[in-house]
Amino acid sequence: MTSFDTSNIHFQRALQFVNQTSKHIFLTGKAGTGKTTFLRYIRENCFKKMAVVAPTGVAAINAGGTTLHSFFQLPFGPYLPTHHAVAGETQVTNEHTLFRNLKLSSTKRELLQELELLVIDEVSMMRADTLDAIDAILRHIRRQLLTPFGGVQVLYIGDLFQLPPVINNTEWEILQSTYKSPFFFDALALQQSPPIYLELKKIYRQNEADFIQILNNVRNNNTTAADLERLHQYYKPGFEPPKEENFIVLTTHNARADQINRQELEKLPGKSSAFTGKLTGDFNERALPAEKILKLKPGAQIMFTKNDKGEVRRYYNGKIGMISRIGNDKIYVKFPGDDSELLLEKETWKNIRYNYNKEKDNIEEEELGAFTQYPLRLAWAITIHKSQGLTFTKAIIDAGASFAPGQVYVALSRLTSLNGLVLYSRIHPQSINTDPRVLTFAQSEMNDAEIQEQLQQEQKHFVTLSLTHAFHFIKLTQNINIHYEAYAHRQVPDKNSAIQWAQNLLTLAQSQLEVSNKFNKQLTVLITEAEANGFTKLHERITAASAYFFESLEKMLASLKQHVNEVKVKKKVKKYLKELRNIELDITRKKQQIAQAVQLSEGLMKGTQLADLLQLAEMQKSPSTVEETIAEAETIITAKPKKGDTQRMSLELFREGKPIAEIAKLRELTTGTIEGHLAYFIPTGEIKITDILPEEKIETIRKAIEETGSGFATSPVKEKLGDAFSHGEIRAVIAHLNAGEAVKDSAVPK
Structure with missing residues (x-):
């Protein structure tokens, strides 16, 4: 279980925004401030139905999620948020062609309809038009055309001062008439619903004040002559690192990194040993987090590509070591300054797909494929691009004059201190070219007092939002309608009788929907006036409404039970009974939500602390509560009859x-x-x-x-x-x- 630094107030505040509000969030931070740790913590501790996505296969594997394109089945090429086709451009997708070509299964549609939190990692690499396509799909599938992302909360994680989105000139010529820049923050969806800008401030990677100051200046395009002079104290062209000091070369191109690693491996005596990784199921070979065929010799400098599992963390992603010996298909590693050997074990990376589990009311991960290999790679050299997110104590930066935007900052910020830096070439001022549009977006960050005030407002809104959500009957009615329409192709005993029953149930649900729509309009007014009258009137109306809806929902359950008793004695009804079980769970969960609304309104009336009200809202979504709901639902349906x-x-x-x-x-x-x-x-x-x-x-x-x-x-x-x-x-x-x-x-x- 991932833990976090309880003294880190920015980390805690970001957690509160995720768990206790419905606000969109952009979470950023300088290199080494714990963005990856935050993502891991959210994955393990958030009660919301969530999915993690990333722009590339490698980023998705590292984040433990899936790619944007596979999750949303996005087309490749530019997307324009318009109904009109672009003259002469057949590869451009617009709103019309996006939905026409969108082939989503019923299970994927249900997943998107149930999604509550979408986490986009490495968002600096995501283009604005991609985000607008996601927004359009979610609005369409969730039938909330006027609500950004169809009501899904979005958490963007990344550092815009690092690697930018990739776009060629042809694509930008098409998109520039609609977008100010390719960056995600210029998506039209964000203009309508901008995220709150949160930055993790505490730096865990570096602790030297002068080095941190230089990194900040490089990041913000404020590098001074003194900064460059300080960096150039480490300019050592032709430097040959002593073998025992474990330097790694950071270069700009894959071919150069591969060449260095191959040459250094050949210099070592003896024959190399090859270790072949195992691919199972569906796993994209272009997203392999380690070499498929790993060639090693004793004395080879290696780098770990994954954090150690278990309580004793012996290595981390990016830690440098050396192969001490190889024997009987076993690999032993030593670390600088440590004479003990580590017997290496293979690790497994998973390619997953998200599925909605209706019975448990949560989103689960299904393993589609896996890659098993030793979690390391040769590490005399690595590209700056692949070094993003890693930490080194000693590095040689060999970039020449070919720095792309953000590369100087990425390369320098991998180091824990200046003392571990060696430059093979000088850094020219023109190489430090942070995009001014990124700097402008960064100015949207509020001060701590303003952020805290907005947090409290969003928390109050979250509580009242859960009140109105309890009396939304759209989802329940839609599900019953889907069940009713399925009789057209469903095979079930005494079909006409079953159709009549389902029609009666749908009529009752539609009646509830009409009443709930009227009540929610009243509720919106009552909430705005509630604080002025001590929430008394709000609690009275919610209590009265709950009595009405409880009675109506109990009628639905009684009708369902009677129908089940008539059906379960017949043959070949196992699948049909499972469908009826899903309806039972929908009705029971709606009862639970309404009961929660009564508790919340009572708490507001009695002046219960906001923190306690938020805890109540969180508890109602916790896995244990969901299990209790299933247990409370009448066990009127059994998928498999017991003996006798x-x-x-x-x-x-x-x-x-x-x-x-x-x-x-x-x-x-x-x-x-x-x-x-x-x-x-x-x-x-x-x-x-x-x-x-x-x-x-x-x-x-x-x-x-x-x-x-x-x-x-x-x-x-x-x-x-x-x-x-x-x-x-x-x-x-x-x-x-x-x-x-x-x-x-x-x-x-x-």
């Missing part, structure tokens, strides 16, 4: 006075099978043989059993008596006679 259940279903119908022939027709079974079911209860005394057969038939069968000496076998008796007697009737008499013998035996003194 099918016989007991026949018994219950028989006790209701239904003849055996009617029960057989109702359950779509033969009369002989129903007779056998009822015979099952003769030894228990729950049924008497005379309840099933007349005396004369019983006597005739008894004599035939004695004459044939058949014991428990029915066939010899049936053959003797003919078609006037069924196997079920014979089985009932055998059960009766054996029950009588058992009673006699129990009466004999021992």
Whole structure:
């Protein structure tokens, strides 16, 4: 379980915005301030239904999520938020072609409809038009066309001062008429609903004041001559690092990094050993977090590509070490200044897909594929791009004059101190070129007092929003309508009767929807006036409304239970019963939400502290509460009958006075099978043989059993008596006679 520094107020405040508000958030921070730690903590501790996405395959794997394009099935190429086609451009997607080509399964649609929190990691690499396409899809699928992102809260995580979005000149020529820049913050959706700008301030990677100051100046385009002079004290062209000091070269191109690693490996004596990673299922080879074929020798400088698991963290993503020995397909590693050896174990990275679990009311991860390999790579060199997010104690920066925007900052900020820096080339002022549009966006950050005030306002809004959400019946009505419409292709016993039942249930749900729509309009007015009258009137109206809706929901549950009792005795209804179970869960959860609204309004009226009200709202969404809801729901539906259940279903119908022939027709079974079911209860005394057969038939069968000496076998008796007697009737008499013998035996003194 990921922990966090409790003294870090900016970290805590960001958590509150995520968990206790519905506000969109841009979470940023300088290199080494804990953005990755924050993401891990949210993944493990947030109660909201969430998904984590990233712009690239590698970023998605590292974040433990999936790519933007696979999650939303986005088209490649530019997107323009318009209905009009671009003349001469067939590769440009607009709103019309976006929805026309959107092939979402029913499970993916349900996932997007249930989503509450969307986390976009490495957002600096995401383009504005991509975000607008996501906004359009969510509005469309969630049927909230006027609400940004269809009401989903979005958490953007990234550092805009690092790597920018990739866009070629042709694409920018198409997009520049709509967008001020390719950066995500210039998406039209953000103009309508801008996120709050939150920055993590506490730097964990560096602690030298002068180095931190230089990094800040590089980041903000404020580098002074003194800063460059200080950096150039570490300019050492042709520097040959001592082997034991574990320097890593940061360069601008993959080919250069690969060349250095290959040359250094060849210099080592002996033959290299190859370790092949294992790919299973669906895993994009272009997003491999480690080499598929890893070639190593003793003495090779390596870098870990994943954090160690378990409580004792022996290594982290980016830690440098050396291969001490290889033997029997085992790899041993040593770290600088430590003589002990670490026996390396393989790690597994997963490619996941998100699914909505209706019964548990949460979003779950499904593993589509995996890659298993030793979590390391050769590390005499690495590209600046791939070094983003890593930490080094000693690094040689070999970039020449080919720095792209943000690369100087990324490269320098990988280091923990200036003492570990070596420059192969000088840094020219023109290489430090932070985009001025990024600097302008950064000015939207409010001061601490303003952020705290907005947090309190958003928390209050979150509480009142949960009040109105409790009385929204759109989702429940839509789900029942979907169930009703599915009868067109559903195969179910006594279909016409089932359709009539579903139609009645839908009518009741639609009636609730009409009343709830009117009530929510009243509720909106009451909330605005609530504080002035001490929330008394609000609580009174919510209490009265809850009584009305509870009664209506109970009617729906009673109708559902009656329908289930009629259906579950029939054959081939397992899938249908599961569908009915989903409706039951929807109704039960709505009851829970309304009960929560009463508690919240009572708390507001009694002056309960905001923190306690927020805790109540969070508790209602916690996994334990969801499990309790499932347990509270009447267990009127079972997907798999227990042993003896099918016989007991026949018994219950028989006790209701239904003849055996009617029960057989109702359950779509033969009369002989129903007779056998009822015979099952003769030894228990729950049924008497005379309840099933007349005396004369019983006597005739008894004599035939004695004459044939058949014991428990029915066939010899049936053959003797003919078609006037069924196997079920014979089985009932055998059960009766054996029950009588058992009673006699129990009466004999021992």
